[in-house]
Amino acid sequence: MNLSAIANEILSCTRCPLYQERQRAVPGEGSPHARIMLIGEAPGAQEDIQGRPFVGRSGKILDNALRNAGLKREELFITSVVKCRPPNNRLPRKVEVETCVEDHLQRQIRVIQPAIICILGGVSAKALLGETNLSSIRGHLIQRDHLYFPTYHPAAAGRNPAWRMIFESDLVNLRSLIDAI
Numbered sequence: 069m070n071l072s073a074i075a076n077e078i079l080s081c082t083r084c085p086l087y088q089e090r091q092r093a094v095p096g097e098g099s100p101h102a103r104i105m106l107i108g109e110a111p112g113a114q115e116d117i118q119g120r121p122f123v124g125r126s127g128k129i130l131d132n133a134l135r136n137a138g139l140k141r142e143e144l145f146i147t148s149v150v151k152c153r154p155p156n157n158r159l160p161r162k163v164e165v166e167t168c169v170e171d172h173l174q175r176q177i178r179v180i181q182p183a184i185i186c187i188l189g190g191v192s193a194k195a196l197l198g199e200t201n202l203s204s205i206r207g208h209l210i211q212r213d214h215l216y217f218p219t220y221h222p223a224a225a226g227r228n229p230a231w232r233m234i235f236e237s238d239l240v241n242l243r244s245l246i247d248a249i
Protein backbone atom coordinates (compact mmCIF):
# COMPACT_ATOMS: atom_id res chain seq x y z
CA MET A 69 0.00 0.00 0.00
CA ASN A 70 1.47 3.37 -0.97
CA LEU A 71 0.70 6.88 0.25
CA SER A 72 -1.64 7.81 -2.56
CA ALA A 73 -3.67 4.62 -2.07
CA ILE A 74 -3.97 5.48 1.63
CA ALA A 75 -4.94 9.06 0.71
CA ASN A 76 -7.67 7.76 -1.60
CA GLU A 77 -9.09 5.64 1.21
CA ILE A 78 -9.05 8.66 3.52
CA LEU A 79 -10.84 10.82 0.94
CA SER A 80 -13.76 8.40 0.81
CA CYS A 81 -13.59 7.21 4.44
CA THR A 82 -16.88 6.76 6.34
CA ARG A 83 -15.51 4.81 9.32
CA CYS A 84 -16.37 7.43 11.93
CA PRO A 85 -19.13 10.07 12.13
CA LEU A 86 -16.81 12.95 11.16
CA TYR A 87 -17.29 12.20 7.47
CA GLN A 88 -20.88 13.46 7.67
CA GLU A 89 -19.97 17.10 8.08
CA ARG A 90 -16.67 17.39 6.27
CA GLN A 91 -16.25 19.20 2.99
CA ARG A 92 -12.97 17.46 2.29
CA ALA A 93 -10.88 14.98 4.18
CA VAL A 94 -7.24 16.04 4.64
CA PRO A 95 -4.88 13.06 4.21
CA GLY A 96 -1.73 15.15 4.59
CA GLU A 97 1.01 16.05 2.18
CA GLY A 98 4.74 16.08 1.64
CA SER A 99 7.51 13.71 0.72
CA PRO A 100 6.99 9.93 0.77
CA HIS A 101 10.66 9.81 1.85
CA ALA A 102 10.30 12.40 4.59
CA ARG A 103 12.70 11.97 7.51
CA ILE A 104 10.41 14.07 9.67
CA MET A 105 6.65 13.61 9.99
CA LEU A 106 4.69 16.41 11.66
CA ILE A 107 1.44 15.27 13.23
CA GLY A 108 -1.16 17.81 14.37
CA GLU A 109 -4.66 17.43 15.78
CA ALA A 110 -7.36 17.75 13.13
CA PRO A 111 -8.18 19.91 10.11
CA GLY A 112 -9.67 23.34 10.79
CA ALA A 113 -12.01 25.39 8.63
CA GLN A 114 -9.49 26.31 5.93
CA GLU A 115 -8.06 22.81 5.75
CA ASP A 116 -11.59 21.41 5.39
CA ILE A 117 -12.22 23.76 2.45
CA GLN A 118 -8.87 23.25 0.71
CA GLY A 119 -8.19 19.61 1.58
CA ARG A 120 -4.63 20.49 2.61
CA PRO A 121 -3.01 20.40 6.07
CA PHE A 122 -2.07 23.55 7.99
CA VAL A 123 -3.15 26.16 5.46
CA GLY A 124 -5.12 28.37 7.89
CA ARG A 125 -3.93 30.61 10.71
CA SER A 126 -1.98 27.90 12.50
CA GLY A 127 -0.41 26.98 9.15
CA LYS A 128 1.13 30.46 8.93
CA ILE A 129 2.63 30.04 12.40
CA LEU A 130 3.96 26.63 11.43
CA ASP A 131 5.36 27.89 8.11
CA ASN A 132 7.21 30.74 9.85
CA ALA A 133 8.73 28.39 12.39
CA LEU A 134 9.75 25.91 9.66
CA ARG A 135 11.36 28.66 7.60
CA ASN A 136 13.17 29.95 10.68
CA ALA A 137 14.52 26.43 11.31
CA GLY A 138 15.55 25.92 7.68
CA LEU A 139 13.05 23.09 7.20
CA LYS A 140 11.14 22.87 3.92
CA ARG A 141 7.50 21.75 3.84
CA GLU A 142 8.11 19.64 0.75
CA GLU A 143 10.84 17.64 2.50
CA LEU A 144 8.55 16.79 5.41
CA PHE A 145 5.26 14.94 5.64
CA ILE A 146 2.57 16.99 7.39
CA THR A 147 -0.66 15.48 8.61
CA SER A 148 -2.95 15.21 11.63
CA VAL A 149 -4.22 12.54 13.97
CA VAL A 150 -7.75 12.94 12.60
CA LYS A 151 -8.24 13.60 8.89
CA CYS A 152 -11.70 15.22 8.96
CA ARG A 153 -12.71 18.47 10.63
CA PRO A 154 -14.64 18.06 13.88
CA PRO A 155 -17.75 20.32 13.81
CA ASN A 156 -17.03 23.80 15.22
CA ASN A 157 -13.44 22.70 15.82
CA ARG A 158 -14.39 20.68 18.89
CA LEU A 159 -11.79 18.21 20.15
CA PRO A 160 -11.87 14.91 18.28
CA ARG A 161 -13.54 12.16 20.34
CA LYS A 162 -11.74 9.06 21.55
CA VAL A 163 -13.43 6.76 19.04
CA GLU A 164 -12.67 9.18 16.18
CA VAL A 165 -9.01 9.37 17.19
CA GLU A 166 -8.67 5.61 17.64
CA THR A 167 -10.34 4.77 14.33
CA CYS A 168 -8.37 7.32 12.33
CA VAL A 169 -5.00 6.51 13.92
CA GLU A 170 -5.41 2.77 13.48
CA ASP A 171 -6.88 2.82 9.98
CA HIS A 172 -4.93 5.71 8.43
CA LEU A 173 -2.16 7.37 10.44
CA GLN A 174 -0.38 4.18 11.50
CA ARG A 175 -0.33 3.02 7.89
CA GLN A 176 1.08 6.38 6.74
CA ILE A 177 3.82 6.07 9.38
CA ARG A 178 4.60 2.50 8.28
CA VAL A 179 4.96 3.57 4.64
CA ILE A 180 7.02 6.71 5.31
CA GLN A 181 9.20 5.30 8.13
CA PRO A 182 10.28 8.75 9.32
CA ALA A 183 13.41 9.10 11.45
CA ILE A 184 11.55 11.46 13.81
CA ILE A 185 7.84 12.00 14.41
CA CYS A 186 7.22 15.57 15.56
CA ILE A 187 4.09 15.63 17.71
CA LEU A 188 2.22 18.93 17.50
CA GLY A 189 0.14 19.45 20.63
CA GLY A 190 -1.68 17.55 23.33
CA VAL A 191 -4.18 15.63 21.22
CA SER A 192 -1.38 14.15 19.14
CA ALA A 193 0.72 13.41 22.27
CA LYS A 194 -2.22 11.58 23.83
CA ALA A 195 -2.99 9.64 20.64
CA LEU A 196 0.59 8.58 19.87
CA LEU A 197 2.24 8.34 23.29
CA GLY A 198 -0.73 8.01 25.66
CA GLU A 199 0.69 11.10 27.36
CA THR A 200 -1.72 13.59 28.89
CA ASN A 201 0.83 16.10 30.18
CA LEU A 202 2.45 17.67 27.12
CA SER A 203 4.59 20.10 29.09
CA SER A 204 6.40 17.26 30.85
CA ILE A 205 7.66 15.80 27.55
CA ARG A 206 7.79 18.84 25.25
CA GLY A 207 11.15 19.42 23.60
CA HIS A 208 12.48 15.97 24.53
CA LEU A 209 13.32 13.11 22.17
CA ILE A 210 11.31 10.05 23.19
CA GLN A 211 12.18 6.58 21.96
CA ARG A 212 9.20 4.23 21.71
CA ASP A 213 8.19 2.24 18.63
CA HIS A 214 9.54 5.30 16.79
CA LEU A 215 11.54 8.36 17.79
CA TYR A 216 9.15 11.12 18.86
CA PHE A 217 9.73 14.83 19.42
CA PRO A 218 6.73 16.56 21.01
CA THR A 219 6.16 20.31 20.90
CA TYR A 220 3.26 22.74 21.14
CA HIS A 221 0.51 22.86 18.57
CA PRO A 222 1.03 25.92 16.31
CA ALA A 223 -2.46 27.21 17.26
CA ALA A 224 -1.47 27.17 20.94
CA ALA A 225 1.81 28.88 20.04
CA GLY A 226 -0.23 31.53 18.23
CA ARG A 227 -2.22 32.27 21.38
CA ASN A 228 0.74 32.59 23.73
CA PRO A 229 3.89 34.60 22.80
CA ALA A 230 6.10 32.68 25.27
CA TRP A 231 4.94 29.35 23.81
CA ARG A 232 5.52 30.69 20.33
CA MET A 233 9.18 31.39 21.14
CA ILE A 234 9.53 27.93 22.65
CA PHE A 235 7.79 26.36 19.64
CA GLU A 236 10.17 28.14 17.26
CA SER A 237 13.22 27.10 19.23
CA ASP A 238 11.91 23.50 19.41
CA LEU A 239 11.80 23.39 15.62
CA VAL A 240 15.37 24.73 15.46
CA ASN A 241 16.35 21.91 17.83
CA LEU A 242 14.44 19.42 15.70
CA ARG A 243 16.46 20.54 12.70
CA SER A 244 19.72 19.96 14.62
CA LEU A 245 18.54 16.56 15.80
CA ILE A 246 17.59 15.37 12.32
CA ASP A 247 20.89 16.65 10.92
CA ALA A 248 22.73 14.61 13.57
CA ILE A 249 20.94 11.30 12.85
Ligand code: URA
Nearest residue numbers: 108109110111121122
Ligand atom coordinates in the same frame (compact mmCIF):
# COMPACT_ATOMS: atom_id res chain seq x y z
N1 URA B 1 -4.56 22.01 13.00
C1 URA B 1 -4.15 20.74 12.84
O1 URA B 1 -3.86 20.05 13.80
N2 URA B 1 -4.06 20.26 11.61
C2 URA B 1 -4.32 20.99 10.52
O2 URA B 1 -4.20 20.49 9.41
C3 URA B 1 -4.73 22.32 10.73
C4 URA B 1 -4.85 22.80 11.97
